[in-house]
Amino acid sequence: MRRVPPSLVLVCGALLLVVSCGWSRADDGEGRMPGAPAGVTAAAGSATSVHVMWNAAPDAGVRSYEVYRGTTKVAEVPGVQHMVDVTRLRPSTMYAFTVRARGGAGRLGPPSPAVRARTPAMTAADRSAPTRPDRTTGRAVGSRAVQLSWGASRDDRGVVSYDVYQSGVKIHSVGGNQTATVVTGLRPGGRYVFTVRARDAADNLSPAGAPVPLTTPGHDDGRNTAPTGFTAATHGSDGAYYIDLAWDPPRADGVITEYQIQLDGTAATSLVWGGTPPPGRAHHSFYVGTVAGEEHRVRLRARLPDGSWGGYSTERTVTTGG
Known part of the structure; x- marks a missing residue:
């Protein structure tokens, strides 16, 4: 029909x-049940948010992913998306997250292993954004991944995380003590542009660092x-x-x-x-x-x-x- x-x-x-x-x-x-998503990670993005990421479920035809905080469903995203920011959390609190895949016929797969993240303490009246990440560079790591690095941003209260953008769309996030990451799931011979922004505990975002254009080797x-x-x-x-x-x-x-x-x-x-x-x-x-x-x-x-x-x-x- x-x-x-x-x-x-x-x-x-x-x-x-x-x-x-x-x-x-x-x-x-497509009526089969999808498997559990693997590679699930969780990292605090601010005092009130946690960034959850995962790899694609091992079955094709995933319609959506559901993200749970404990036993409570907190987000549902399309199958094309493999990350989400869980917001409205409490500062200085430990949370556990799982992810489940929903197949094309509506069947919900098993939960992933739980991952934990602690939100940092809230800072009072912080309206000052971190400085722009400098010296952003990158290189291809094989035909389907790139490695990005940048100079640490400065903030009067401390940087909690760095967000990575691909052509203006947020695709990744790492902790504030990390100044390098690997982005996977790319195509051989693909042309990409990446930028990095710093975030503090009050959710203030820095300006984007210099764009990093990269082309993965190989031919598709x-x-x-x-x-x-x-x-x-x-x-x-x-x-x-x-x-x-x-x-x-x-x-x-x-x-x-x-x-x-x-x-x-x-x-x-x-x-x-x-x-x-x-x-x-x-x-x-x-x-x-x-x-x-x-x-x-x-x-x-x-x-x-x-x-x-x-x-x-x-x-x-x-x-x-x-």
């Missing part, structure tokens, strides 16, 4: 259109990251013609929520899912004009969980009114 999501938006040039399209849910074996021809089973057809309605697409999302360490559609050799539209899409085969239709007999070439690619673009699908040729 096809499900039509309310939040799927088509962006075409400067024109914003809400289109009728959907994702179908296939019986593709995109075949393993391209959508598969790609088909294209056309249909007419009230004098207008549409191209109908269907494909199987690529397997990735997380959920694919964005696609770029290329029409006649030019990036024509961006397809953005407003939440976590159901697993299975995807479908989308878009308007191409009112003239019958026009030939079009179409293909698409996915934005992967690491922020880079995957490989293009096979290109298909269709003719309106054909």
